[in-house]
Amino acid sequence: MLMCNRLALGALAALMMLGPVEAGGDDPPPFASATEAYRQGATALKSGQPAVALPALEYAAKRGVLGAQVKLARAYASGRDVPRDDAKAFAYFQQIADQQADISPSSPVAKYAAEAFVALGQYYVDGIPAMKLAPNPSYAVDLFRHAASYFGDAEAQYRLARLYMNGDGVEKNLGLAVNWLATAAKKQHAASQATLGEILWRGQDVRPRQARGLALIMLAHANALADGKEPEWIGILYQEAFGKSDKATRKDAEALLPELGGVQSASVVPAAKAKPAEIMVMPASAGAAAAVAPTTSAAADTVPLSKKGAPSPTAIGLSVGFGATEPGGFKP
Numbered sequence: 001m002l003m004c005n006r007l008a009l010g011a012l013a014a015l016m017m018l019g020p021v022e023a024g025g026d027d028p029p030p031f032a033s034a035t036e037a038y039r040q041g042a043t044a045l046k047s048g049q050p051a052v053a054l055p056a057l058e059y060a061a062k063r064g065v066l067g068a069q070v071k072l073a074r075a076y077a078s079g080r081d082v083p084r085d086d087a088k089a090f091a092y093f094q095q096i097a098d099q100q101a102d103i104s105p106s107s108p109v110a111k112y113a114a115e116a117f118v119a120l121g122q123y124y125v126d127g128i129p130a131m132k133l134a135p136n137p138s139y140a141v142d143l144f145r146h147a148a149s150y151f152g153d154a155e156a157q158y159r160l161a162r163l164y165m166n167g168d169g170v171e172k173n174l175g176l177a178v179n180w181l182a183t184a185a186k187k188q189h190a191a192s193q194a195t196l197g198e199i200l201w202r203g204q205d206v207r208p209r210q211a212r213g214l215a216l217i218m219l220a221h222a223n224a225l226a227d228g229k230e231p232e233w234i235g236i237l238y239q240e241a242f243g244k245s246d247k248a249t250r251k252d253a254e255a256l257l258p259e260l261g262g263v264q265s266a267s268v269v270p271a272a273k274a275k276p277a278e279i280m281v282m283p284a285s286a287g288a289a290a291a292v293a294p295t296t297s298a299a300a301d302t303v304p305l306s307k308k309g310a311p312s313p314t315a316i317g318l319s320v321g322f323g324a325t326e327p328g329g330f331k332p
Contacts, residue, residue: 031056034063042071050075050082061092069096070112077119086123087131093119097143105151114153117143121159125168137169148180154189157181161192174205185216188261190227194220194234201241210245211252215260217241218253 031037041056060068073092076085093116100113121143127135141163147156161180164173178199184192193216199206201213221238224230242250 031059034060034065034068037063038065038068041068045071045075045081048081054082061095064099066096066100066109066112070115073116073119085130086128090120090123090128090131090133093123101146110151111153114147114151114156117147117151118153118156118159121147121156125159125163137163139169141169154184154187154192157184158189158192158195161195165195178206186261188219188223190220190224190234191231192220193217193223194237197241198237211249212256214241214245214249214253215256219257219260219262 031040037056038060041053041060044050044053044056054072057068057072061072069092073089073096075081075089076092077089078084096112096116097120100109100116103109103113121140123133124136124140124143127133141160144156144160144163147153148160157180161177161184163169164177164180166172178196181192181196181199185196197213197216197218197220198204199213200209201217202208203210217234217238220234221230224234245253
């Protein structure tokens with residue numbers, strides 16, 4: 001599979017940063033099982049004991065326990081529980097992406113796979129000086145596109161749209177950018193709503209539609225506040241757009257809110273239910289049998305992601321190849 005093969009090229013170097021797996025072969029294993037190591041590590045990390053948590057989580061992660069890989073990747077990426085280390089975060093996100101790249105999009109595990117692809121994509125946008133990873137926005141496009149198209153991930157759709165808007169790693173294409181923003185905005189992704197709203201409200205290379213643009217900005221502001229983490233730029237945009245709009249435009253915008261889904265009301269339909277503990281402690285080998293593994297391709301947006309056929313527009317909210325003015329597409 002093309003995406004798996006491309007990801008695997010960097011996996012060995014990334015994993016070498018994680019150190020030796022364990023002591024000599026004659027030594028007894030430090031934990032009863034990989035899942036038990038995960039449980040102990042997760043508990044210790046939550047209790048603020050990283051020195052106890054890290055060895056346990058590393059033991060589990062090297063044996064394919066997804067929960068351990070996710071916790072370590074997030075911890076090193078954020079620097080909240082341990083000192084920030086982008087090289088180590090990259091290595092763990094790489095593990096997740098390698099193991100879960102082709103898992104069924106309906107799997108409860110799919111969101112963690114998509115998160116890994118998004119994180120790796122951003123690392124390729126920015127580069128990681130500590131591990132001499134040079135910026136490679138073209139490869140970032142492939143990673144974002146896989147998460148955006150195959151997994152239908154709103155954050156990936158947003159970041160892919162930004163690359164199309166700026167022409168970073170891909171030919172600048174506002175039509176495709178708007179389509180990806182519209183797809184993510186329908187899922188109540190605040191940054192996508194705000195960006196699309198600003199394009200329409202200002203009339204940036206499109207016909208101005210101030211009421212619709214203001215409505216999207218209003219939704220973005222409300223959704224970001226509901227998440228408890230509104231980015232400053234969304235708040236500033238909301239104040240500007242609302243302050244400069246006349247009474248009639250505000251009234252029209254408010255009338256459009258139900259059509260656009262309302263605050264947090266159009267979230268993605270949840271995947272099949274499974275107990276979080278069962279999902280997070282499942283080693284990669286145990287989950288492989290249930291995964292659907294189509295052969296993916298990270299070529300251009302006009303090429304299907306799978307030789308078996310790309311996910312349907314219903315599943316991902318977007319026909320991958322359509323332009324901004326084609327039937328079914330978003331028309332600014």
